[in-house]
Amino acid sequence: MIILGIESSCDETGVALYDTERGLLADALHSQISLHAEYGGVVPELASRDHIRRVAPLTQVALQQADLALTDVDGIAWTAGPGLLGALLVGAGFARSLAFALDVPAIGVHHMEGHLLAPMLGDEKPDFPFVALLVSGGHTLLVAVEGIGRYRVLGETLDDAVGEAFDKTAKLLGLGYPGGPAVSELAKKGDPDRYRFPRPMVDRPGLDMSFSGLKTYVLNTWQAAQAAGDDSEQTKADICRAFETAVAETLAIKCRRALKQTGMKRLVVSGGVSANRTLRTRLTEVAREAGGGAFFPPLRLCTDNGAMIAYAGAQRLLAGQRSDLDFSPRARWSLEDLPPIDAPA
Ligand code: KG4
Ligand code: ZN
Numbered sequence: 007m008i009i010l011g012i013e014s015s016c017d018e019t020g021v022a023l024y025d026t027e028r029g030l031l032a033d034a035l036h037s038q039i040s041l042h043a044e045y046g047g048v049v050p051e052l053a054s055r056d057h058i059r060r061v062a063p064l065t066q067v068a069l070q071q072a073d074l075a076l077t078d079v080d081g082i083a084w085t086a087g088p089g090l091l092g093a094l095l096v097g098a099g100f101a102r103s104l105a106f107a108l109d110v111p112a113i114g115v116h117h118m119e120g121h122l123l124a125p126m127l128g129d130e131k132p133d134f135p136f137v138a139l140l141v142s143g144g145h146t147l148l149v150a151v152e153g154i155g156r157y158r159v160l161g162e163t164l165d166d167a168v169g170e171a172f173d174k175t176a177k178l179l180g181l182g183y184p185g186g187p188a189v190s191e192l193a194k195k196g197d198p199d200r201y202r203f204p205r206p207m208v209d210r211p212g213l214d215m216s217f218s219g220l221k222t223y224v225l226n227t228w229q230a231a232q233a234a235g236d237d238s239e240q241t242k243a244d245i246c247r248a249f250e251t252a253v254a255e256t257l258a259i260k261c262r263r264a265l266k267q268t269g270m271k272r273l274v275v276s277g278g279v280s281a282n283r284t285l286r287t288r289l290t291e292v293a294r295e296a297g298g299g300a301f302f303p304p305l306r307l308c309t310d311n312g313a314m315i316a317y318a319g320a321q322r323l324l325a326g327q328r329s330d331l332d333f334s335p336r337a338r339w340s341l342e343d344l345p346p347i348d349a350p351a
Contacts, residue, residue: 011316083319196247
């Protein structure tokens with residue numbers, strides 16, 4: 007079964023083709039980073055318009071990559087939420103009309119389920135059950151995963167998502183957008199002993215998290231340095247290092263706690279921030295201590311892409327699930343509302 011996957015929830019248009027027998031056949035991506043960079047963040051209306059421009063040509067690119075024709079497609083999966091409503095509507099409208107025209111089944115996919123299952127596209131695939139840490143620009147969640155669609159949210163951020171905290175830190179230090187890669191690059195040159203930032207909410211029981219205080223810590227530290235006449239690149243690097251270490255340590259403590267609480271041994275880490283090297287190293291240690299392993303998506307599938315949507319949609323289409331023609335995208339949508347794979351959608 008060949009599934010066309012379409013992602014358009016935020017600032018990346020992704021179109022991929024996944025074959026349930028042969029695996030990933032094509033994965034085309036257009037990033038809008040340069041479009042939003044001058045505004046320092048995603049402008050929703052510009053994002054929607056750019057998705058409109060890109061989605062059809064990108065579908066042609068994916069078909070060419072796989073050496074297939076549209077008529078070879080057996081089903082279509084698109085991101086139905088959560089995300090920017092206008093951006094989601096573009097993907098949904100395109101995918102739903104194409105499925106109607108081709109007379110093939112279609113399914114709306116939960117964006118975070120796409121991230122959660124993305125490690126299945128890598129060389130080392132986790133067996134169920136596992137704890138998933140989902141860290142992206144819009145979400146930070148710890149989830150107990152018993153199977154596809156069997157999700158229990160264990161904890162989440164009460165304010166900023168981890169990716170958002172990286173992006174805001176970068177903005178405060180004048181490092182541009184998106185912030186994650188820039189902050190982690192500069193952190194490599196930072197002195198690990200110069201600053202120590204707090205590990206938020208680790209002294210409280212439970213698995214909820216909070217990252218907005220860290221951003222304030224960045225601001226105060228940077229302003230104090232500047233007031234003392236120091237606005238050097240080295241100081242920026244030292245702040246990035248302290249910030250990244252605090253994030254990685256906080257997430258390590260929460261993941262260790264989640265593994266202990268659930269009795270699970272495997273840890274899946276996914277979403278844009280799972281591309282972060284420091285975090286990967288730290289969480290690999292945590293999962294090893296728990297007696298299981300840590301699983302990540304291949305690096306290029308950590309951030310938004312069509313492949314993860316094609317994969318998640320393929321699993322649900324294979325199980326006979328379908329979305330009706332009048333299915334609407336959702337800006338907000340809990341993972342816990344998804345049906346298990348063996349139930350009707
Ligand atoms: O999953 P994603 O592509 O989009 C959302 O669903 O939000 O995640 C994007 C986020 C951004 O906040 C970006 O700064 C962050 O992932 N990110 C990183 C790294 N690469 C991307 N954060 C830390 N380190 C990285 N290497
Ligand atoms: Zn995402």
